[in-house]
Amino acid sequence: xxxxxxxxxxxxxxxFWKEACEEYRKRLGGYVNLTMRELPDSTREREADAQLAAIxxxxxxxxxxxxxxxxxxxxxxxxxxxETLAVSGKSHLAFLIGGSDGVSREVADRAAEHLSFGPVTLxxxxxxxxxxxxxxxxxxIIHREPYHK
Numbered sequence: 001x002x003x004x005x006x007x008x009x010x011x012x013x014x015x016f017w018k019e020a021c022e023e024y025r026k027r028l029g030g031y032v033n034l035t036m037r038e039l040p041d042s043t044r045e046r047e048a049d050a051q052l053a054a055i056x057x058x059x060x061x062x063x064x065x066x067x068x069x070x071x072x073x074x075x076x077x078x079x080x081x082x083e084t085l086a087v088s089g090k091s092h093l094a095f096l097i098g099g100s101d102g103v104s105r106e107v108a109d110r111a112a113e114h115l116s117f118g119p120v121t122l123x124x125x126x127x128x129x130x131x132x133x134x135x136x137x138x139x140x141i142i143h144r145e146p147y148h149k
Contacts, residue, residue: 001031001032001033002031002032002033002082002086002091002092002093003032003033003035003061003091003092003093004028004032004033004034004035004092004093004094004095004135005034005035005036005037005058005061005092005093005094005095006034006035006036006037006094006095006097006128006131006132007037007039007051007054007055007094007095007096007097008036008037008038008039008096008097008124008128009038009039009040009041009047009050009051009097009098009099009124010038010039010040010041010099010100010124010125011038011040011041012038012125012128014125017125017126017128017129020129020132021036021128021129021132024129024132024133024135024136025132027136028132028135028136028139031136031139031143032135032139034135037054039051039054041099041100042099044099044101044102044103044104045104047098047099047101047103047104048103048104048106048107051096051098051103051104051107052106052107052110054096055094055096055107055110058092058094059092060092061090061092061093061094062085062090062092062093062094062112062113063094063095063096063110063111063112063113064093064094064095064096064111064112064113064114064115065095065096065098065103065107065108065111065113065114065115066095066096066097066098066115066116066117066127066131067098067103067108067111067114067115067116068116068119068121069114069116070113070114070115070116071113071114071115071116072116072117072118072119073115073116073117075134075137075138075141076141078115078134078135078137078138079137079138079139079141079142081113082135082138082139082142083142095115095131095135096111097124097127097128097131098124099124100124117130117131117134
């Protein structure tokens with residue numbers, strides 16, 4: 001089973017964000033081994049230290065950075081990329097959501113790919129929900145199953 005780790009800077013505080021993320025975690029459970037790692041938000045330098053430590057702990061995972069300046073990725077393209085990586089032997093994918101000030105150059109340079117869900121800026125809590133929803137949608141596409149809303 002494909003392992004996916006989501007590293008998110010900042011804690012979810014509001015119940016509705018937590019519930020939305022939990023719903024998609026539950027849906028993804030049948031497809032992937034999902035791990036969520038929350039890092040405290042702080043200064044950019046402290047966030048970078050925690051992000052780099054989390055990246056180091058991933059071992060050989062293929063790291064995607066969510067980045068507004070990254071390659072715009074639609075649902076089908078994300079599904080195709082995930083499937084291509086899995087078929088080529090990548091059994092662990094990771095996605096990093098930075099803090100409100102972005103990520104340091106060192107963190108950005110460690111990512112294998114920079115992904116964008118479009119030119120809009122999303123609050124980090126919403127970006128986490130969108131990422132989980134898109135991962136779930138990608139798995140439904142990969143498995144050629146209908147997407148139930």
